Amino acid sequence: MLAIRLPQEIENRLKKLADVTGRSKTFYAREAILEHLDDLEDIYLAEHELEEVRAGRSVPVSLEEVMKQYDLES
Known part of the structure; x- marks a missing residue:
C-alpha cells in the first residue's frame, strides 16, 4: 500500500485523464512509477x-x- 500527496495541479490532471479514459487514477500512478x-x-x-x-x-x-x-575482450 502506498499513499502519496500530489500538488493539486497534478491531482487535477490525473483525475481528468482517469475520467476521460475510464481508468482509475491508481492505474495511471502505477504506470508512471513502473515506467520511470x-x-x-x-x-x-x-x-x-x-x-x-x-x-x-x-x-x-x-x-x-x-x-x-x-x-x-574482443
Missing part, C-alpha cells in the same frame, strides 16, 4: 556511487579491466 523506476534507480544509485568514489570508500574500475576480468 528503472531510470530513477540508475540516477540515484549512480550518484551514490560517485559520492562513495569521491570519499575514497569505493574504487572505480575501468571498462578494460571489467572486460578482461570477465573474459569479454
Whole structure:
C-alpha cells in the first residue's frame, strides 16, 4: 500500500485523464512509477556511487579491466 500527496495541479490532471479514459487514477500512478523506476534507480544509485568514489570508500574500475576480468575482450 502506498499513499502519496500530489500538488493539486497534478491531482487535477490525473483525475481528468482517469475520467476521460475510464481508468482509475491508481492505474495511471502505477504506470508512471513502473515506467520511470528503472531510470530513477540508475540516477540515484549512480550518484551514490560517485559520492562513495569521491570519499575514497569505493574504487572505480575501468571498462578494460571489467572486460578482461570477465573474459569479454574482443
